[in-house]
Amino acid sequence: MNEFDEFDAFEAAAAPVPLSQRAMGARPMPYLDGLNAAQREAVEVLDGPVLLLAGAGTGKTRALTTRIAHLLTLNKARPGQILAVTFTNKAAREMKERIGRLLGEMVEGMPWLGTFHSISVKILRRHAELVGDATLHLKPSFTILDTDDQIRLLKQLMEAENVDVKKWTPRWVASHIDNYKNRCWRPDAVPASAEKTIERVPGTFTTKRDGGSGHEVKVTEVYRQYQRRLLELNAVDFGDLLMHCVTIFQAHPDVLRQWQDRFRYILVDEYQDTNVAQYMWLRLLAKAHRNICCVGDDDQSIYGWRGAEVGNILRFETDFPGAKVIRLERNYRSTAHILAAASGLIAANRGRLGKTLWTEAEGGEKVRLIGHWDSEAEARWIGEEIESFHGGHRHAVGQRGLNDIAILVRASHQMRAFEDRFMTIGLPYRVIGGPRFYERQEIRDAMAYFRLAVSPTDDLAFERVVNLPKRGLGDKAVQKIQVEARERGLSLLEGAASALAVGAIGGKGGAALRVFVESMGRWHADAIDSAANHVELAERILDESGYTAMWQNDKSPDAPGRLDNLKELVKALEEFENIQGFLEHVALVMDNDKAEQADQVSIMTLHAAKGLEYPIVFLPGWEDGLFPSQRSMDETGMKGLEEERRLAYVGITRGEELVTISFAGNRRMYGQWQSSLPSRFIDELPEDHVDVLTPPGLYGGGYGAAAQSFGHQSHMQSGMHDRAAKADVYNSPGWKRMQQRSADRAQPVHRAPVIIDAEPAARFSVGDRVFHQKFGNGTVMGIAEDTLTVEFTTGFKTIKAGYVQPASAGGGGLDDVPF
DNA sequence: GGAACGGCAGTTTTT
């Protein structure tokens, strides 16, 4: 994927449409069939500003993709003249697929359908020289730093300024700089009210100019130095991609004009998630022709904490006077009870644009609500429920595969209870989210090798891998290299060669460094040689550098997984022409959506669940402090609470047929048991659409049992504050309703668990060494039918035999590593 | 230069 080829293709696509083609007349539009009135309007009102308020499950993506198909069919624009932005690569990919399906083979790819960031990169590569000044500016070959590089760089700068990095962590400073960038504030434009001051290590002062007098340093000063250093490295971070584009558009009207002319129609997905920088980016591009269609749902704005401004969507009609507002309110996803519960809850938020979701679907079960004694009981109960669905013992819902079931949690630490429980009972599950492929250590390390081979002046990459695997080059050696490089104005790699030449680094480390520098020279020669095979080169780099061997010799349980990832990385290279093209792909586009083949329950955070849907959804952990999260409320007050409520709304609306909300009276947090009260959101659920279940073991139901299980007793001993909070909840209508209902239906919800057929278990005996994906190697200490008790380094675990393998066969996988 | 210990913090996450 050479971006300049793409530009050429783009130039062709942007050329005026030949008259002969316009004269072809209307083509058939089968894609319009089956749209409802609002969807049809959303597709057909093509000119001028349009705000499409699309509630959960109302066919938003369909409307958006059909709209693009319609623009193309009517010859309003060619593919290269439509700018369509999304937030995630996944969303972009889905849209491309769906447009292709709508139009058959007739349309070539849409070059400007992508994420804000990937589109910004393409624009920025064209005008890189406009960033910076005459003496120092960006070059089109700039690299994109990931968060990790960003932090390392900041840390170096802060340490050079003697900043107390324990008290003021580089991560903290990075998050403030990101915030500034999200708002398009360059270092000189940060308002005084947003300025942060950090301190130097006690007793240290600086002779530098206005880095702050003496003890204090301003974050904007660090920010300024950071931006300067990025330019020197010919690098940008994620925030820069947007901010630099906006800066260029603002400072160079001719450049802006060029892009405005190109993008005749603009479409924006998930508009409620845009931050200020993205908003400015869009406004600048749209202000000439105003053909902008923004799709979003203010009730699903859940990213305020990373800079998203709900205000952008609330203000749309003011920003674009005469905007057409279209509401998609007919829901095709959920039952009426689920919709009503979600709508009732979200109604408590103020300042909404207002939508009323409705459905023609009838019947269905109410949203179920159940309280448990503690988080372990909650996990146990949900496990049993899932087994009962799976076995087909329910009439209303029918037999379900595990792929139809999701557990959505507020915070990732809640996942553990479920993982432990499911592991024990042998229930297959998958965790969605987690570290992205390209964020993993081994991937970033490999990438640093590739980066250095491609551009030997990449100092950050050099620092990352020069002593990886261990080459006996510690801080002292690296410092010598840095001094040498600085004195002679060289890159670190050249500095290393120079330090070796003058004999500054000798001994074992020196010999290893010599090998490293020489190897890198060979790899670089091959990396810039277009005749060389880049896949083979990548394998060789990882092999010859000793990086692969490092993981092969590593005994930790995740080492095999890391080797697998490296294999996958090399395999991914095959789809690119060279390593350069690949590097950009990984920086911006690569994600780890694996094909979901196996039948597994999905566990994920509520944030990760946005845009997904499942027939059966469990929403555990609805306790005040956890959900809504205490921190959210402390930091942003009512604003935070409303965002939490929207999160609850997102959670409920993921469910198609059955939603079960639950809470636990006691939960282990940081090793301590803590009691808590049911979430205030529970009280906000409309009574008519909720079924209160009695947990197993509390046959009496009623107030006493319920109160006990909700941590009532421990709260009795707490101070006045807790007492007041408790009284509130216990006097609320929702609470009383719950007691009443619990008393009414005192029958237990217990069902006979249906054991899922486990894989034919290998035969184990006590004392066998076994390997487990997560816990590593262990020893079998006890056997009961197909359940093993295994001692791992981390302690004893009870695990179904199917989850472990004999240690010899499983743990390694080292024999068949390809490099 | 590398292992072993101690301290401390600890939502949500895309690009």
Place this chain on the structure above:
DNA sequence: CTGCCGTTCC
């Protein structure tokens, strides 16, 4: 209770 960092000790 964890995991991650940084310091200490060999």
